[in-house]
Amino acid sequence: MAKQILELTVSKVIQERGDTKTFHIEWAAGTEYTFKTGQFITVYLPEEPQTKRAYSLSSCALDRGYFEITVKRAGYFGEKLNEVIKEGSKLVVIPPVGKFNLPDDQTLDLVMVAGGSGVTPFRGFFRDLTYRKLPTHGTILYSVRTPDEIIFEDEFRALEKQNPNLHFKVTCTRATPEKAYQGMPYDATPLGLCVSRVLPRVSRGRATLGCSTESLWDSSFRA
Ligand SMILES: Cc1cc2nc3c(=O)[nH]c(=O)nc-3n(C[C@H](O)[C@H](O)[C@H](O)COP(=O)(O)OP(=O)(O)OC[C@H]3O[C@@H](n4cnc5c(N)ncnc54)[C@H](O)[C@@H]3O)c2cc1C
Numbered sequence: 001m002a003k004q005i006l007e008l009t010v011s012k013v014i015q016e017r018g019d020t021k022t023f024h025i026e027w028a029a030g031t032e033y034t035f036k037t038g039q040f041i042t043v044y045l046p047e048e049p050q051t052k053r054a055y056s057l058s059s060c061a062l063d064r065g066y067f068e069i070t071v072k073r074a075g076y077f078g079e080k081l082n083e084v085i086k087e088g089s090k091l092v093v094i095p096p097v098g099k100f101n102l103p104d105d106q107t108l109d110l111v112m113v114a115g116g117s118g119v120t121p122f123r124g125f126f127r128d129l130t131y132r133k134l135p136t137h138g139t140i141l142y143s144v145r146t147p148d149e150i151i152f153e154d155e156f157r158a159l160e161k162q163n164p165n166l167h168f169k170v171t172c173t174r175a176t177p178e179k180a181y182q183g184m185p186y187d188a189t190p191l192g193l194c195v196s197r198v199l200p201r202v203s204r205g206r207a208t209l210g211c212s213t214e215s216l217w218d219s220s221f222r223a
Contacts, residue, residue, distance in 0.1 A: 003095055004031065007046055010089045011066070018149035020117055021082050022058060022070045025091060035096035037061045037128040038121045041069065042094035045084070049092070053077040057096060058152075060124040062131045067093065070151065072117040100209070102128060102136070110138040113195060113210045116149065122209075123152050130163040139167040141195055145174040 012024035
């Protein structure tokens, strides 16, 4: 099937924590997309077709009728989307592609390492594993500077309750009592140490998926 590059409507804009917004993009009436959880779409503004950027889907393949992307206000296009896109705005969308997917082997334990806005595709993974009631176990190890940067915390906690195979672990590298979020204490263990503690407990086969800057990834696995 030819790629359907369509101008779609952003029907909701959700302010998340961490200077980040989620854009809920409605599919055109009668359109269906076949894609995998973890893939990314490429978007551009109708009036600026020369500037295209990729965004991981923060929704999953079982969420039908819409795409969600979650964009940090950083860099030229990240700032632009956060600034100009309102409910009813149009975005041109190049359909999902990408190989950052859940492994076919459902008996693997997934260790998902993320920093900042790198956690976006993992919301799709947590949703997918829960909706499909898969036996896969998954742990997200998520590093942010302060608790007010933890994206999707409420949903990750809710999915953790719904699906006992899932764990969401956060480390805040610059947590202080003053920077606690709604009174919640947060651990400031370096991400590398979290990774080194979790990996030996994974007894079944393991798949490690990372979505973060290269330096964060390197430091996590040098620990
Ligand atoms: C496959 C893929 C998936 C992506 N998924 C997401 C996503 O889910 N959410 C998202 O916000 N971005 C995501 N990005 C990054 C996105 O495509 C843009 O690069 C980003 O919005 C910055 O805009 P820009 O490229 O115009 O920045 P530029 O003006 O070109 O500047 C780039 C600068 O911004 C910094 N930067 C870029 N992105 C970030 C970020 N997210 N956090 C902190 N610093 C950043 C870079 O280090 C660099 O210094 C993804 C990129 C790829 C390739």
